[in-house]
Amino acid sequence: MKFKAVALSGAAIVAFATPAVAQQAQPVPAAQLVQAVNIPFQQFTLPNGLRVIVHTDRKAPVVAVSVWYNVGAKFEPKGKTGFAHLYEHLMFNGSENAPGDFFEPLKQVGATDENGTTNQDRTNYFETVPTAALDRALFLESDRMGYMTGAITQAVLDEQRGVVQNEKRQGDNQPYGLIQYKLTEGLYPAGHPYGHTTIGSMADLDAASLESVKSWFKEHYGPNNAVLVLAGDVDVATAKRLVTKYFGAIPRGPASVAPAAPIPTLATPKAEVMKDRVAAVLTMRAWTVPGLNDKDAPALDVAAGVLGGLASSRLDNALVKKDKLVVSVAAYNSSMAQGGTFAIQAVVRQGVDPALVTKRIDEILADFLANGPTADEVSRVVTRTAAQTIDGLEAVGGFGGKAVALAEGELYSNDPGFYKKQLEALAAQTPASVKAAANKWLTRPTYSLTVVPGPRDAYEEARVPAAEPVAEAPTPPAKGNRGPLPAVTAVAPLSFPAVQRTRLSNGIEVVYAQRTAVPITKAVLSFDAGVAADVPGKLGTQQLTLNMLDEGTATRDSIRIAEDEERLGAEIGASSSADRTTVALEVPSSNLNPALALWSDIVRNPAFDANEVARVKQQQLAGIAQELTNPNGLAARVVPGLLYGAASPYAKQRGAGDPAAVAQLTPADLKAFHAAWIRPDKAKIFVTSDRPLAEVKAALDAQFGNWKATGTPGIKSFTVAAQPATPRIVLVDRPDSPQSLIVAGIPTALKGTDDLLPVITANDALGGDFLSRINTDLRENRHWSYGASGNFRQVEYAAPYQIAAPVQADKTGPSLQSLQADLNDFLGAKPMTQAEFDRTITGAIRSLSGQFETSDDVLGAMQQNDLLRRPDNYYATITQRYQGLTVGQLNRAIKGAIDPKRAVWVVVGDAKTVKPQLDTLGLPVEVVPAASVATAR
Structure with missing residues (x-):
């Protein structure tokens, strides 16, 4: 059973015409839900071409800042695949007037949802900040837009190249993780803008030079190639003043012109088979289709929902529930700006011939193409999509909030209100329009892929990295002259709702x-x-x-x-x-x-x-x-x-x-x-x-109200004291793993119902934050991991400490050793510093309004408070708790809680590569096959 939140909260988030039918037995019509959604906005353009969109939402004292650049993987020429995504990482590592990691000044102001992403069409950066910190956020975003290249050194490039390559290994290391490459190459001819993945190739990333990445920036990241959205506690007059102040002096750059991206059609059907270390056969059918601006895109969205998107979809009803041929099936229409992919995929049930599954998929699709959907099916897709859209528009920013909807519309369709037109076009679909679009695009030759269990074929991307080059004398980054970061005035306190x-x-x-x-x-x-x-x-x-x-x-x-x-x-x-x-x-x-x-x-x-x-x-x-x-x-x-x-x-x-x-x-x-x-x-x-x-x-x-308890209730017993295993390394042998997953478990004497605020706050510097020592060590300093963390696992009757670190396979032993050193240092001779303490406390207090912006956040806090026996106003009073903490108190608390000598280490990786590294660490190493993990240990 899947659960996706659809809650919204606050004032003036989205304009709704509330139907006066709260007590009716019949559902509100889908079209009525669609018409209810509206995001008011104003926009202006600076002389240098920067397009700015402003949406005012006063529900919380926060502002979402979202910058979208018209550059993604489709702009990359041969030999430079992965450059857009690599540059996304580089732009987090400081600029000429804001040196160092960008997460540092953002943490200080209490930013939430701070991140960046890259896809085929664009690169974006976003953060939600307290209203009082808007000046600083705009200074930072403008500095990486206009004052970036001087801050990029060879050391920064090497660091982020390693991080990106481990991000790639982490994706490749998942079951079915190589499908994306096969699918892309199978659907698109060589040289097509959409013919390679966003992550790029290892070879191209290896070949990226300092000169080439700086040239890439100069070609694509000017203000005239960007859209800036401010959504939240801000008005257009304030936005004009601040955006002009910080972005107005940045000169225009070359226009980033989208390449021609025709929708290819295969000459004949194409079928491929690949092996992977998976438990079940996966079969897929795929077609290239038009992008989100095409009139057929909404109809294809409906077709995908009816065929395999709804819980009551035709494929699910037939193949899962009736015929029992597959354990899961799905259809989706993935729309990009200039093209898209329509796909059907199914995981075949054990013992079933995959050919029978593909035959039944083809029969169900043929019936759909011949007869089209029913009006009720179309309506159900529209209703579900409208509800999910409302869900995504609750937050002002983040990965899917209102700032995203406005920026995407402007960048891809020259219309911030395009989200509304998309919903209206969806609601206007009929069985006939859906049938016509499906017949136009899904009767063309198909690309088919079948993934079968077996050892992965050797592939270049999984190779062990070459030896690291001898370090040359570092080149210092250029220093800017814009002055210090803007100060942050008093941040409005959290207003947690009455419970x-x-x-x-x-x-x-x-x-x-x-x-x-x-x-x-x-x-x-x-x-x-x-x-x-x-x-x-x-x-x-x-x-x-x-x-x-x-x-x-x-x-x-x-x-x-x-x-x-x-x-x-x-x-x-x-x-x-x-x-x-x-x-x-x-x-x-x-x-x-x-x-x-x-x-x-x-x-x-x-x-x-x-x-x-x-x-x-x-x-x-x-x-x-x-x-x-x-x-x-x-x-x-x-x-x-x-x-x-x-x-x-x-x-x-x-x-x-x-x-x-x-x-x-x-x-x-x-x-x-x-x-x-x-x-x-x-x-x-x-x-x-x-x-x-x-x-x-x-x-x-x-x-x-009339539900009565009968019979004997269940009982949970926590009377027996926990008996954790003695310290050792358990190596789960998973062949063909380009990465190893390291997980450490350290038992403590704590319970979740204890007052854990001191140890959790102290852990922010050890493993709980992006800037923590564990993540900084393995990701930023050594670039052996895409990300590592450590946290207290807070359950009702226990609170052990756990570390998780996926690392490249050839660095498994050194990574585990580094984690041991990080623990020992923090709990011993190098405890939390005053600077780390100040950053943690200031960030924690200032981020509260952003952390509890949405109803989902509030609902989760209500449940957590109840489970851990906290008062309902716990978060309403937490600022005073933070202000009463001291660095000495935090260090004493976490040192008393965690004993690194009690750690049990679990490593999931390829034993033939990993065990020799682990044997040098002084702990007994037990190797277990992955298959043996099925039963209790």
Whole structure:
């Protein structure tokens, strides 16, 4: 069951015409949801060509700053693949007037969502900052736009080249991780702008010279090739003054002209087979299609949704539910600015002939092309898309907020309001228009790819890096003359919403916070269960029970459940943490009552039909098999038992369960778990909504107020003291791994319900932040990793410390040794410094408004506070707590909590490459095959 948040909060985020139909039984029409979405904006252009868009949203004292450059992978000539993405990294490493890592001054001002991305069409940088820090953010963005090249030295280039190459290895190291290369090369001819991946080739990255990357910048990053969006607590008059001040003097650059990118058509169908160390066969069909500005793009979006995007899609209903040929299937239409990819892919069920799957896919597609979708299918796609768009527009910035929608429209379509036209075009689709577009583009020759289990064929990208060149005398970066960074005035304090509590007529507690700006309700049914409640000897029972909730009730089958959700614009999903099992609902408030009826039916009345259990059980077993091919999945199955000890309920955290046990589960097992744990006396309901508490409570009471507990409730026992493993290295042998995943677990005497603010705050400098010592060491200084971190794993009855570091295979031993040194230094002779303390405390306080901008943030905080027995106003008072901390207090706290000598190290990698490195570290090394990780250790 998938869960995607659709909550919005605050004032003037998106203009909504709230339908006066909150209590109706029928869903609000899809077109009405689409028409409700609007992002008011104003725009202006500086004389140097910089386009600026301003959206005012006063819900929180923060501003999203988003800069989009008209340069991406499609602009890269032969021999320079990966340059746009490499430069994205370089532009985080300081500019002439802001030397050093850009995350440093952003951390100081309390920035949130700070990052950058590159795709085929563009490069963007973004951060959300307190209103008082807008001057500084604009200074930084303007400095890397206009004063960048002098700060790029050979050392900076070498550092970020290594980071990017490890980002590439990290992606390649995943199961099916090489598909992107095959798909791109299979669909596009050599030399086509979309004919190579954004990450580029190792050879081209190796060949990038200091002169070539500086030339690349000068050719593409001028203000006339950029769009700047300011969204949040800002008005257009302020924006004009500040943007002119900081960007106005930057001269225009050469125009970055998009290359011609015709949509290619294969001369004949093309089919390829590749091997990978995967658990199941994957089969794919793909076509090139038009980009997002083409009139057929919305129709193809609908076609993809009907075929394989909806939970009730035709392919899912036929291949997963009816024929039981595959464990999963999906269709998608991925639109870029000048082209796109339409694809269908399926993971084949064990023992099924892949040829039969492709035959059935072709038959279902042929029927769709012949007859088109129904009007109801089209409407359900539109409703779901409108709800997901609303979800993405809650935040002012980040990866998918309003700043993104406005910038993307301006850069790709010369219209910041293009998002609205896209939604309206989607709502205007008919069965006939969808059928016509699908027949136009999906009857052309197909590219087919089948991935089969087996050792990967040798490929150039996996080679061990050449020996590092002898360092030459460093060239100092150029220094600018713009003066110091702008000062930050007083940052407005966090205004955390008031949390209210009440009870339904049967005693279920409701924890509620009102968010009045938009008509969205989010609710989470939280049960005191979690993975710790899984059945001993039958691990995976909880997961299979949750997987079955939306597979049928006493009155609805799985298809009807999916269709009802889609018509309501609702999403219902079940998940679990170590301590809690949750079933969540999100829905436009106008559809609240019928959505609550559906939610209640799913939670209270699952059918656990024997035939459906057998099918879903096979899907879960396939998921477990996939976990055993995934580095993160393997580590997640090994670490808990070593860290907590086999007798701890927390040692049950073993992915989707024990495959031997799952294979034997029956409907009776699932009914027993449901009766013991999914029950009203173990439930709390957490809600954020625009509707007042009295109305929400009445609606919940109508569906859950008569739910009575029967039988004996389940019991979790934490009375046995944890017995973690003795320090050692456990090497999980995963052949053909271009990277190794290092995970360390250090048991502590802490519990999640303890006051952990001092140790968590101290850890910000050790492993909890991008600027932490662990990440700076392995990523920035040594460039052996794309990113490394360490954090306290805060669960109700424990709080161990864990480190995670994916590193290039040939540096596994040195990386683990470096992590040991980082721990020993921080906990010994080199504790947190006053400068690190000041940065951490200042950043933590200033970032609070950004951290709790959205309803999702608030809803998560409400649940976490309840689990850890904090007061509901915990975050409303946390500023005073931060201000009372001292560097000495933090150092004493973390030194008393973490003993690095107790660390158990798990390494997932290729034993033939990795073990000789680990044997030199002075710890016993136990090698286990990946397949053996399936059973408990």
